[in-house]
Amino acid sequence: MTAPVASTAPPSSAASGSLLSKLEIDARMLGMLAALAVIWVGFDLLSGGIFLTPRNLWNLSVQTASVAIMATGMVLVIVTRNIDLSVGAILGVTGMIIGVVQVQWLPAYLGFEHWLTAPIAVLVAIAVGGLIGLFQGWLIAYLGIPSFIVTLGGLLVWRGAAWWVTTGQTIAPMDANFKALGGGVEGALGANATWIIAAAACGIIIVALGLSRRRRLSFGFPVRPGWADAVIAAFACGAVLGTAWIFNAYPLPARTARRWAEANGIAWPEGGLFISHGIALPVVIAVLVGLVMTFIATRRRFGRYVFAIGGNPEAAELSGINTRWTLMKVFGLMGLLCGISACISTARLNAATNAAGSLDELYVIASAVIGGTSLAGGIGTIAGAMLGALVMQSLQSGMVLLGVDTPLQNIVVGAVLVLAVWVDSLYRRRIK
Amino acid sequence: MSTNGTTPLVEMRNISIAFGGIKAVDGVSVDLRPGEVVGLLGHNGAGKSTLIKILSGAYRPDAGEIYVNGQHADIATPRDAKRYGIETIYQTLALADNIDAAGNIFLGREVLTPYGTLDDATMEAETRKVMARLNPHFRRFKEPVKALSGGQRQSVAIARAIYFNARVLIMDEPTAALGPAETQQVADLVLQLKKEGIGIFLISHDIHDVFGLADRVSVMKNGKLVGSASVQDVTQDEVLGMIILGKCPPGATPGPGAS
Numbered sequence: 253m254t255a256p257v258a259s260t261a262p263p264s265s266a267a268s269g270s271l272l273s274k275l276e277i278d279a280r281m282l283g284m285l286a287a288l289a290v291i292w293v294g295f296d297l298l299s300g301g302i303f304l305t306p307r308n309l310w311n312l313s314v315q316t317a318s319v320a321i322m323a324t325g326m327v328l329v330i331v332t333r334n335i336d337l338s339v340g341a342i343l344g345v346t347g348m349i350i351g352v353v354q355v356q357w358l359p360a361y362l363g364f365e366h367w368l369t370a371p372i373a374v375l376v377a378i379a380v381g382g383l384i385g386l387f388q389g390w391l392i393a394y395l396g397i398p399s400f401i402v403t404l405g406g407l408l409v410w411r412g413a414a415w416w417v418t419t420g421q422t423i424a425p426m427d428a429n430f431k432a433l434g435g436g437v438e439g440a441l442g443a444n445a446t447w448i449i450a451a452a453a454c455g456i457i458i459v460a461l462g463l464s465r466r467r468r469l470s471f472g473f474p475v476r477p478g479w480a481d482a483v484i485a486a487f488a489c490g491a492v493l494g495t496a497w498i499f500n501a502y503p504l505p506a507r508t509a510r511r512w513a514e515a516n517g518i519a520w521p522e523g524g525l526f527i528s529h530g531i532a533l534p535v536v537i538a539v540l541v542g543l544v545m546t547f548i549a550t551r552r553r554f555g556r557y558v559f560a561i562g563g564n565p566e567a568a569e570l571s572g573i574n575t576r577w578t579l580m581k582v583f584g585l586m587g588l589l590c591g592i593s594a595c596i597s598t599a600r601l602n603a604a605t606n607a608a609g610s611l612d613e614l615y616v617i618a619s620a621v622i623g624g625t626s627l628a629g630g631i632g633t634i635a636g637a638m639l640g641a642l643v644m645q646s647l648q649s650g651m652v653l654l655g656v657d658t659p660l661q662n663i664v665v666g667a668v669l670v671l672a673v674w675v676d677s678l679y680r681r682r683i684k
Numbered sequence: 685m686s687t688n689g690t691t692p693l694v695e696m697r698n699i700s701i702a703f704g705g706i707k708a709v710d711g712v713s714v715d716l717r718p719g720e721v722v723g724l725l726g727h728n729g730a731g732k733s734t735l736i737k738i739l740s741g742a743y744r745p746d747a748g749e750i751y752v753n754g755q756h757a758d759i760a761t762p763r764d765a766k767r768y769g770i771e772t773i774y775q776t777l778a779l780a781d782n783i784d785a786a787g788n789i790f791l792g793r794e795v796l797t798p799y800g801t802l803d804d805a806t807m808e809a810e811t812r813k814v815m816a817r818l819n820p821h822f823r824r825f826k827e828p829v830k831a832l833s834g835g836q837r838q839s840v841a842i843a844r845a846i847y848f849n850a851r852v853l854i855m856d857e858p859t860a861a862l863g864p865a866e867t868q869q870v871a872d873l874v875l876q877l878k879k880e881g882i883g884i885f886l887i888s889h890d891i892h893d894v895f896g897l898a899d900r901v902s903v904m905k906n907g908k909l910v911g912s913a914s915v916q917d918v919t920q921d922e923v924l925g926m927i928i929l930g931k932c933p934p935g936a937t938p939g940p941g942a943s
Binding site: 471547551556559566573631 | 740741742761762763766772774776777778779780781782783787791792793794796800801802805806808809828
């Protein structure tokens, strides 16, 4: 069973899409992957082969994590025909609060570098972000204030609050365990863990495909041909293993590797040691968030209601859905995800600054929209939005690699956003 | 008003509701017995749709009571109405266009697996069963209902209303958007449901539709009830007179809106 979104190939284009329709692959998603491939290869050629290196791709994955996490929540917000302009500001104020919590409050009770510091900081971030989101959701759903206004106000309020927490002072450094959440050397999981995660992911993909096939057969529904399922499984597993291989192909810098070897009692050989970064913790978190959000959006009643509200708010109401409470929860979830992203970006910067997350709202919204979320509501996928975040970040990092000036970067990103939405609207009109 | 002695399935007594000072429904009483089709007639804006939206839980009346099987019923939300077995097919169909047929039929009443996730396979299987009865040629189970034709969308809306063992069915302009063949299909369905003992409120502004199917008619004008009558006791012209002039003929029981 698929998500409650348009995912089947249209019958009119059956001739060109017959292979795709047999595979039941979303043509839109394939288009996005193609666009991403073009961007990557293009930057690689222009940069003289430094874009498609394990090092750059690893950095790209870490840089994408924070926005990708928030984009998963923005999908649900936009699907309900709302918008959240305050996500960057919520990230900012939450980041400041957990900075103060772990640098000024907790050490007074636990001492510095206590193992509980990082978990408490994360829980505080999730709670603060979630509560802010729920509060804004309440204003929107129960008081009927348009979400644009509530979150525009929220943008100013929470950005101001971020400054207020320490009257503008930057807080650093973060707790050592907490820093792992931001990636970097501390947050790289190493080669073995990466292969184990990749193998587990492949196992889950195969089992999930098999179970869904068996279930449909047991009801006598039409299923994909067996070879199609096999092709899909092979591609998905290939992508997972390939990604793991790339992450593992990026070694720690020699000096860090040497310190690591000494700390673990391994002799430092003449030619140096090749110690893999492996997948970074923020990327693992982002992937897990993506999976959980996809599960919520497609397998849970809440997700079904979110899409129903977006498709036809009146119909949702008449079906007996508690649309207000659902809407409030959507914004609560959005805030909670901002809390998670606040942990990642604060840890990555190793500092809490009141400017953290500035303009993130625009990148998050752009990611969701580039990823196929319709601003008219009712349509969008979590995976698409995360891919959209990767496209945005690829453009950004690619231009940094090429030494493009910042103002020109903004011009390009802005133009690409408009272009992407135009192409998407053309595509939708054609299949309609 | 009564045509026989049984307890009404539904009785709405002296219902009133106002929107911003305008009385959309003003002291209207109607009732419905098992296996009976009652046509609710009137011009656009006469208050028919508002009256049935009160019964389906979309609006709360300012005054008046609703009785289901002779018992006082408190209907505050669409969910309450459904609990009393009152199902509605809205004029707009009230379908979520971006969701497939099964998702719409079970919207708000999803079947869950033991793990609390949506049991889409079971819902699709049930949808295939109920759609086989209503529209045997229906095949597009996996597509959002936006992609369906008017008649197919109508069958999804009807399937949603009858799947959950409705005892009272409200059909608001069920044939307004349909072609002749599909209109006949709906008419056949009404007769079949009537045989099963379901009471049906048929809202329409087309009196030919209603005269063919209804046992009784109630006519509204400017939010008030002009009168009610068995279809045998009045002619179509007389009912037209009720709709247009608010004039109650001798064969009908006059209401407060009769001039």
